Amino acid sequence: MIEADFFHWTTALLLIAAAGAGFVDSVAGGGGLIQVPALFAIYPNANPATLLGTNKLASIGGTLIAAKRYLKSVKLPYFVLIPAILSAFVGSFAGAAVVRVVSVDVFKVLLPIILCLLWVYTIRQHSLGAQHVPPARGWQKIVQAVLLGAGIGFYDGFFGPGTGSFLLIGFVRIFGFDFLHASAATKLVNATTNLAAIILFASFGHVDWVLGFAMMGMNILGSVIGSGYALRHGNGFVRRVFLCVVAALIVKTGVDALKYFGVLWS
Secondary structure, eight states: OOOOOTTSHHHHHHHHHHHHHHHHHHHHSOTHHHHHHHHHHHOTTSOHHHHHHHHHHHHHHHHHHHHHHHHTTOOOOHHHHHHHHHHHHHHHHHHHHHTTTSOOHHHHHHHHHHHHHHHHHHHHOTTTTTSOOOOOOOHHHHHHHHHHHHHHHHHHHHTOTTHHHHHHHHHHHHHOOOHHHHHHHHHHHHHHHHHHHHHHHHHTTOOOHHHHHHHHHHHHHHHHHHHHHHHHHHHHHHHHHHHHHHHHHHHHHHHHHHHHHHHHHO
């Protein structure tokens, strides 16, 4: 377990990082860009699995609060959302199981390229996510929801970075959501994949419950503020934050890819 000193300034910084992560994640996903590096920086000698499990516990509270606040203001088509949620839960477990026997190195190389394409595509499509045109009922949309949930859920369990961004753009592009509705839908699916991860990490003792719940409180605070901003400022604000998050992910994953090649070349 992690020995956290709640009266030490480094732990205070971690709690502030959790609040920042909650703010960013509640708007467009990507809170892990803040929270995970903070955990690894402050507890460099801790078991990485415990840090990741604690991160998931800290995140799920803010994600659920953001979803609750969004659902008071937006209506979602549950005939596609529920299949996506259920398949994401199963997919997350499957991904976590597969990662124990399959290398994730290919993702380290491909992810920054995929994120660059996603960023350019969003920039070029000025009307993307500007209007909410919910899909009509039909088996085709249900199947698409199952595939989206299972695919992104598997990816989240297997590797993880950019999960919220991929989900958000999936709801916009496939189902005609605007950015605000897509963000709300993403929170519900993300909470499901986080729950699957928490169950898996906890079963192996890789969750620090005390630190995780303390961080969750700050994550919720940031989430309340962030979702409030998103609801007040609408699609344009969510789109801008989304593009910033994806840009940060490109930098982060690009650096990781360069480090990976550096190991190969050494």
